[in-house]
Amino acid sequence: xxxxxxxxxxxxxxxxxxxxxxxxxxxxxxxxxxxxxxxxxxxxxxxxxxxxxxxxxxxxxxxxxxxxxxxxxxxxxxxxxxxxxxxxxxxxxx
Amino acid sequence: xxxxxxxxxxxxxxxxxxxxxxxxxxxxxxxxxxxxxxxxxxxxxxxxxxxxxxxxxxxxxxxxxxxxxxxxxxxxxxxxxxxxxxxxxxxxxx
Amino acid sequence: xxxxxxxxxxxxxxxxxxxxxxxxxxxxxxxxxxxxxxxxxxxxxxxxxxxxxxxxxxxxxxxxxxxxxxxxxxxxxxxxxxxxxxxxxxxxxx
Amino acid sequence: xxxxxxxxxxxxxxxxxxxxxxxxxxxxxxxxxxxxxxxxxxxxxxxxxxxxxxxxxxxxxxxxxxxxxxxxxxxxxxxxxxxxxxxxxxxxxx
Amino acid sequence: xxxxxxxxxxxxxxxxxxxxxxxxxxxxxxxxxxxxxxxxxxxxxxxxxxxxxxxxxxxxxxxxxxxxxxxxxxxxxxxxxxxxxxxxxxxxxx
Amino acid sequence: xxxxxxxxxxxxxxxxxxxxxxxxxxxxxxxxxxxxxxxxxxxxxxxxxxxxxxxxxxxxxxxxxxxxxxxxxxxxxxxxxxxxxxxxxxxxxx
Amino acid sequence: xxxxxxxxxxxxxxxxxxxxxxxxxxxxxxxxxxxxxxxxxxxxxxxxxxxxxxxxxxxxxxxxxxxxxxxxxxxxxxxxxxxxxxxxxxxxxx
Numbered sequence: 243x244x245x246x247x248x249x250x251x252x253x254x255x256x257x258x259x260x261x262x263x264x265x266x267x268x269x270x271x272x273x274x275x276x277x278x279x280x281x282x283x284x285x286x287x288x289x290x291x292x293x294x295x296x297x298x299x300x301x302x303x304x305x306x307x308x309x310x311x312x313x314x315x316x317x318x319x320x321x322x323x324x325x326x327x328x329x330x331x332x333x334x335x336x
Numbered sequence: 337x338x339x340x341x342x343x344x345x346x347x348x349x350x351x352x353x354x355x356x357x358x359x360x361x362x363x364x365x366x367x368x369x370x371x372x373x374x375x376x377x378x379x380x381x382x383x384x385x386x387x388x389x390x391x392x393x394x395x396x397x398x399x400x401x402x403x404x405x406x407x408x409x410x411x412x413x414x415x416x417x418x419x420x421x422x423x424x425x426x427x428x429x430x
Numbered sequence: 431x432x433x434x435x436x437x438x439x440x441x442x443x444x445x446x447x448x449x450x451x452x453x454x455x456x457x458x459x460x461x462x463x464x465x466x467x468x469x470x471x472x473x474x475x476x477x478x479x480x481x482x483x484x485x486x487x488x489x490x491x492x493x494x495x496x497x498x499x500x501x502x503x504x505x506x507x508x509x510x511x512x513x514x515x516x517x518x519x520x521x522x523x524x
Numbered sequence: 525x526x527x528x529x530x531x532x533x534x535x536x537x538x539x540x541x542x543x544x545x546x547x548x549x550x551x552x553x554x555x556x557x558x559x560x561x562x563x564x565x566x567x568x569x570x571x572x573x574x575x576x577x578x579x580x581x582x583x584x585x586x587x588x589x590x591x592x593x594x595x596x597x598x599x600x601x602x603x604x605x606x607x608x609x610x611x612x613x614x615x616x617x618x
Numbered sequence: 619x620x621x622x623x624x625x626x627x628x629x630x631x632x633x634x635x636x637x638x639x640x641x642x643x644x645x646x647x648x649x650x651x652x653x654x655x656x657x658x659x660x661x662x663x664x665x666x667x668x669x670x671x672x673x674x675x676x677x678x679x680x681x682x683x684x685x686x687x688x689x690x691x692x693x694x695x696x697x698x699x700x701x702x703x704x705x706x707x708x709x710x711x712x
Numbered sequence: 713x714x715x716x717x718x719x720x721x722x723x724x725x726x727x728x729x730x731x732x733x734x735x736x737x738x739x740x741x742x743x744x745x746x747x748x749x750x751x752x753x754x755x756x757x758x759x760x761x762x763x764x765x766x767x768x769x770x771x772x773x774x775x776x777x778x779x780x781x782x783x784x785x786x787x788x789x790x791x792x793x794x795x796x797x798x799x800x801x802x803x804x805x806x
Numbered sequence: 807x808x809x810x811x812x813x814x815x816x817x818x819x820x821x822x823x824x825x826x827x828x829x830x831x832x833x834x835x836x837x838x839x840x841x842x843x844x845x846x847x848x849x850x851x852x853x854x855x856x857x858x859x860x861x862x863x864x865x866x867x868x869x870x871x872x873x874x875x876x877x878x879x880x881x882x883x884x885x886x887x888x889x890x891x892x893x894x895x896x897x898x899x900x
Contacts, residue, residue: 245871245897245898245899245900246898246899246900247896248863248864248892248895248896248897251896253897278408284897287863289861290859290860292858293387293857293858293859293860294384294386294387296384296387297384299342299381300342307339307410307419310408314842314873314896316842316871316896316897318899325896325897328342329386331342332342332345332408332410332419333339333341333342333345333347333378333419334340334342335338335339335340335412336339336340372502372504387481388478388480388481389478390478390481394436401502401504401513403502404502422436423437423480425436426435426436426439426502426513427433427434427435427439427441427504427513428433428436429432429433430432430433466596481575482572482575483572483575485572487531487569495527495596495598516530517531517574519530520529520530520596520598520607521527521528521529521530521566522527522530523526523528524526524527524528560690560692576666576668576669578666578669579666581625581663582624589621589690589701592690610624611625611668613624614623614624614690614692614701615622615624615627615629615660615701616621616622617620617622617694618620618621618622654784654786670762670763671760672760672763673760675718675757683715683784683786685784686784705719707718708717708721708784708786708795709715709716709717709718709721709723709795710715710716711714711788712715748878763857764854764856765854766854766857767853767854769812770812777809777878777880777889779878780878798812799813799856801812802811802812802815802880802889803810803811803812803815803817803848803880804810804812805808805809805810805882806808806809806810
């Protein structure tokens with residue numbers, strides 16, 4: 243992985259539709275067109291972020307659900323990723 | 337349950353109309369079309385959330401009333417859930 | 431009472447028009463159509479709410495005046511209640 | 525007085541136009557139609573309000589100037605009062 | 619002076635156009651129509667204001683420049699004053 | 713200099729176009745019409761400002777770049793100055 | 807480098823399109839027209855910024871991804887730079 247996020251940011255990679263069907267998780271309603279399940283590929287160091295202590299709760303490899311519209315999309319070596327704040331991650335799927 | 341919420345988030349499952357009639361709780365006015373009673377199915381760890389100490393006050397199995405429009409809806413293994421912050425839960429129904 | 435409010439929330443029941451005439455309190459102006467006097471029927475535990483220490487100042491049975499539009503209305507066992515934050519209560523009527 | 529304000533709230537009674545002429549204070553401009561001079565009739569306990577320590581600086585009987593549009597109007601035993609936060613009181617007139 | 623400001627508020631009296639010409643200070647642009655130079659006539663006690671310690675930096679008699687639109691205008695014994703927060707005072711003119 | 717800024721405020725004087733050409737700094741795009749390079753002519757004491765400790769990082773004589781639209785313009789003894797908060801200063805030019 | 811940023815600000819220089827192709831990073835969607843990859847050319851001292859302790863996590867020479875629309879553009883000695891807050895930097899590219 244070539245992107246190291248700062249502060250409480252996390253880099254995630256959206257899961258393909260077929261993987262999502264396997265894990266059995268689908269998002270409903272307006273969220274349908276834009277899948278919100280992803281895998282964590284890099285995690286920032288946390289610590290003091292805007293004057294508040296942030297402890298990172300996710301780790302590389304976690305499957306996560308995240309807020310629609312959260313984060314910024316980037317493409318690294320031809321693959322697309324999203325960089326977002328940990329607080330925009332709703333839950334870990336186990 | 338396959339979804340583990342982060343921070344002060346809670347996963348709830350809306351109660352069906354017939355259950356609500358039994359417990360005797362109905363929401364009035366504009367809220368009528370969208371029931372706000374639900375059962376807690378998963379609770380985040382709480383702790384430091386955005387620099388503030390949050391203690392979780394609800395537990396799995398609690399029947400709760402929550403703020404209309406709060407949270408994000410997800411579907412896991414064919415069942416629909418809502419993930420929201422504990423602060424969007426108004427009260428526990430006993 | 432079957433509803434236990436969380437944090438600094440309070441459950442109140444609006445007083446009927448005739449009771450209000452007895453206590454001698456009427457709201458003026460735009461507030462006229464929507465009475466703001468109520469009786470407290472349940473009080474949250476207070477404590478740390480959004481990172482701030484909140485001490486509950488009202489108790490069950492208090493007659494209170496509250497901010498118009500504050501809170502959410504619910505119906506329990508056929509009776510209507512309003513759940514609001516203690517900070518939306520302006521004063522106790524004695 | 526039958527109304528006991530909560531937290532840092534204060535109950536005031538607007539002074540009649542004739543009294544204001546005596547004390548020599550008149551408000552100018554857009555404020556003209558709505559007098560802003562009043563007498564304090566009840567004072568909340570102060571203390572921790574929304575996580576901040578508030579010390580009450582006004583006392584019953586003080587003549588005060590307050591921010592236009594601040595507060596909520598109520599009628600108790602046929603008399604009109606305004607309930608507002610102490611921070612909406614600009615100054616004490618001596 | 620008959621007006622005692624609360625908290626971090628300050629009572630100022632706008633300087634007449636002729637005085638301003640003497641001190642050599644004129645405001646430019648949109649501010650031209652509304653002079654922003656004034657003399658301090660009363661100073662609040664400072665201390666804890668909205669949970670923050672405020673130290674008063676201006677004293678009675680100071681000539682000050684203040685933010686346009688800041689504060690509320692009042693008339694006491696036929697003279698016009700402005701009550702504003704110390705933070706709306708930009709600088710002391712010496 | 714006749715203007716002493718309060719708190720974390722700074723008084724600056726815009727540099728003329730010819731000086732800016734010499735130092736080699738020009739602002740691009742929409743900022744072109746309104747030069748943002750200036751010289752510091754007075755610095756507030758810093759300290760507690762709105763409840764936060766502020767340390768002044770600029771000194772009289774510094775050439776600075778500042779945020780467009782920041783601050784208030786005043787004219788003292790026929791010269792134009794801008795009063796702004798130190799946080800609106802982006803960088804010192806050396 | 808002639809520009810020393812204040813507080814938690816960072817001066818960056820956008821990377822040319824050809825350099826970006828080499829590192830293999832391209833931004834997608836609406837961001838396409840405005841590259842968000844840049845090299846850090848100067849870093850502020852950090853420390854107390856608006857009452858919060860900020861530790862600088864980037865250093866001169868780092869390749870970074872930053873938020874679209876963040877920062878202010880300046881031209882120094884004929885070269886264009888952007889000054890932005892460290893919090894607007896999403897990640898370091900390695």
